[in-house]
Amino acid sequence: GAVVSQHPSWVICKSGTSVKIECRSLDFQATTMFWYRQFPKQSLMLMATSNEGSKATYEQGVEKDKFLINHASLTLSTLTVTSAHPEDSSFYICSAVAGGSGGYNEQFFGPGTRLTVL
């Protein structure tokens, strides 16, 4: 299957600092990538849709000025958590859409990034 990587796999930062998370599609080009967050024992919640070369589309309730998304190339999207606070601590997961059979495209997920804000 298609491979998606994330970096870093975990990060600990102080409150008020900014953290950048990278998502890369390693063996395919992804015009669309998605960013999710997942709290313990809960399912994935879509934060935003990232399209190469255009502005990201954010889900209702997600602060676009706090979670900056850049999709500068067909293989790289970045999520920057600005002025992070303890309530931003979570597991952040990206996914990328690869071409599938019949025109329906599967999403392949990265391994996730554990963010802890002290």
Added chain:
Amino acid sequence: EDQVTQSPEALRLQEGESSSLNCSYTVSGLRGLFWYRQDPGKGPEFLFTLYSAGEEKEKERLKATLTKKESFLHITAPKPEDSATYLCAVQPISSGSARQLTFGSGTQLTVLP
């Protein structure tokens, strides 16, 4: 509003004890239904995509089926390494070219040796 409900929330099986996980969905128009496996602290791993009622797909001990209202993930003679959380997600036609997924809350499967 699109909704995905998975049951049971948790399931404990003895090794070799077959069972099924359920995913009920409500969507205005279904483009595809996806099953993923997620291990603790890791991202979801793609298992299957189902597109139309009556479709079935198999992979090792797993078999996924789809009707107009629900999908089942059948696990035959499970092994301890099948222990994980299994996630179901729907992709509605209304998602258009964006292709967003709506996830269920998952079924946490534990297979005891």
